[in-house]
Amino acid sequence: LYEANIDGLPENCFYLCNSSVMIEGAKFYGLPMFMEDTMSGKFDESIRNIPSDTDILVTHQPPYGVLDFSENIHYGDHLLLQTVLDTRPRYHLFGHIHDAYGVEKGKSTIFSNASLLDEEYRLMNKPFVFEL
Numbered sequence: 001l002y003e004a005n006i007d008g009l010p011e012n013c014f015y016l017c018n019s020s021v022m023i024e025g026a027k028f029y030g031l032p033m034f035m036e037d038t039m040s041g042k043f044d045e046s047i048r049n050i051p052s053d054t055d056i057l058v059t060h061q062p063p064y065g066v067l068d069f070s071e072n073i074h075y076g077d078h079l080l081l082q083t084v085l086d087t088r089p090r091y092h093l094f095g096h097i098h099d100a101y102g103v104e105k106g107k108s109t110i111f112s113n114a115s116l117l118d119e120e121y122r123l124m125n126k127p128f129v130f131e132l
Contacts, residue, residue, distance in 0.1 A: 014030075030058040031058070059080065059092070061075070095113060
């Protein structure tokens with residue numbers, strides 16, 4: 001989205017672009033950038049700015065080695081993985097790698113690749129529901 005078409009969002013919807021919102025006592029932080037942004041260095045800078053008190057991290061790209069494998073390649077980001085391990089959010093929600101849909105439990109964080117569509121952009125998967 002990158003701020004396009006967000007003016008008409010309902011009041012209970014939040015566009016998180018390197019920003020956070022508190023919902024029911026949980027701090028959500030959103031980072032919408034994806035792999036093409038890694039070439040410019042903007043992604044690394046944005047990752048370094050993830051607040052340490054984040055409860056639920058929402059990114060487009062997965063961390064390296066976590067629900068990021070497709071076509072014999074890990075598409076996740078190394079710095080994002082290290083930052084998640086350091087900040088220890090309760091949940092890290094992401095997508096992008098459509099055929100790596102699923103949930104994986106880490107030591108401190110539950111990871112969810114919530115890609116609902118397949119590579120042909122057909123609805124294939126059910127959304128995950130989690131408790132705050």
